[in-house]
Amino acid sequence: MGCILVRQSPIEKTNPEGRRRTESKEVRRQQLIDATIDSIAENGIGGTTMSTVTEIAGLSLGIVNFHFKSKQNLLEETLLFLAKEHHEQWLEAFDNAGLSAPEKLLAIVDAHFYPQICTPKKLAVWFAFFGEAGRREVYRSLINDIDQERYDVALRLCSEIAEDGGYKDIPPRQVVNILESLYDGIWLELLTYPENFQRSVARDHIAAFLAKVYPDHFRMPAFKNGG
Amino acid sequence: MGCILVRQSPIEKTNPEGRRRTESKEVRRQQLIDATIDSIAENGIGGTTMSTVTEIAGLSLGIVNFHFKSKQNLLEETLLFLAKEHHEQWLEAFDNAGLSAPEKLLAIVDAHFYPQICTPKKLAVWFAFFGEAGRREVYRSLINDIDQERYDVALRLCSEIAEDGGYKDIPPRQVVNILESLYDGIWLELLTYPENFQRSVARDHIAAFLAKVYPDHFRMPAFKNGG
DNA sequence: TTCCATTGAATGATCGTTCAATCAATGGCA
C-alpha cells in the first residue's frame, strides 16, 4: 500500500523491537495513511479516531497532529492517496494496452479490478468517503480532476468506437455514464456480498455490457452457472 | 415521508405554536425517523447526534431515548423505514404493471426513480448507511430479506424473458446482477452529480441496457445530446 | 387524581488538539 513509493531509511540504529524510533516525514505520513485505511475499513469513518489510527500504526497518540494539520486533513490525504493510486493503475494499464480503442477501453475497465485496487479494505474506504453526507462536496472536489480525466478518455474512446462501428442507438456519453455507474455499482456489490462475487466475474459483467453495446468490437465473456 | 401512514391526532388542545405537546408513540417515532433522515442527509451519520435530530423534530433532547432503545436503534429503524418504503413502492408498481414479464420488470426498474424514493435526501441516507464500514453486517442483515425478494422476482422475470426470446449469451442471473449494480451505481451518480443527471435520464440508462440485452422485449429509449 | 409523555440539567465517557518534556539522529569540533 504505497510502500513502493516511500523509501525506508537504512537500518542504522533500531530499538529492541527492531524499529527505528524516528523516521522521515514522508515515511511517517504514509504509515499513518495506511493505518487510516485499515481503521476506516474496520471501524468506519465515524469510528476512526486518533487512537485507532496511531494504535494500528504502532505510534503515539500525538503524532498525527504533528504530521497532518488535523484529523480531517489526514482523512483527505487518505482519500487523495487512494484516488492517485487508482489513477496510476488505470493510466499504466491504458499505456500498456494494445493500440486499438477497444483494447484501451477494456484496459481501463480491467484496472478497476486489479488485486491492488479492488480489495475489500479499499472498497470499504471508498464508500465510507462517498457516504459521508456532510462533506460530500469537499471529497468530490478533491478527486474531481482525477476522475474527470478517466471520464474524458473513456468518452473519446467510445466516440471512436461508435464512429467506427456505426453504433447509433446509445450515444457515447450515455455509454460512458453507464460504465461509470457500473464501476461504482459493481464495487458496491463486491463490498456488500463478497461471498457471492469474484473480481473476475465482476469484470466480466462490464465486458458483457460492452459486448452488447459494441458487438463488433468486444467479445462476450463466457458465463458459467452461478457467480 | 411516511406521513401518509401515521395519523396525526385530532387537534383538540394546542400550545401557542399550534402543536400538541403530547402525541402517540407512533406519531413521535415517525417524526423522529423523519428528522433522522433530514439530519443524516445534511450532517452524515457521524454528524447526526441526539441534538441535531431532536432540534429538527422540534422536540427536546431526551425524547429519543424514550421512544427508541438507543441512538443505534433509531438509526436501524430509520434504515428499515426506507427499505420498507422502497419495497412498498416497487411491489405496488409491480402489481399495477401490465401482465407481461417485460412490463413487470420495467415497473421494478421505474420504481427506483419515483419522486418519493429517488430524492437527494434519501439517496444520501442510503449511501450513508452503506458506507458505514463498522456496521455493514448489521445493516445488511436488516434489509436482506426485503432486498432478496426483489432479486428473486427479477430473476424469475429475466428467466422468463430469456426463455421466451431465446437469449442465451448472458444468463438471467448475470443480467439481474448487472441490474442491481446499475440501481446502486446510477443512484450514486445522481447523488454525486445532481446537476448532471435527471431521474428520467437515469432510468433511461437502465432501459437502454435492457433493450440491448433483450432487444425483442424492450424498446431503446431516445437519447438527446447531453444528459 | 392518575398515568404517561415530555423536558432538560446532570453525568460519565470519549473525542481532537495542544504542548512541555524527552529522545534520537546529525554535524561540527577536537
Next chain:
DNA sequence: TGCCATTGATTGAACGATCATTCAATGGAA
C-alpha cells in the same frame, strides 16, 4: 574516531468540547 550541542521527531498527560444516556421534575390528557 570520540564527544557534545543542536535540531527535529516523538511521546503522552492534560484540556476543553461534545457526545449518548439517565432521571427527577413537570405538564397535559383522560
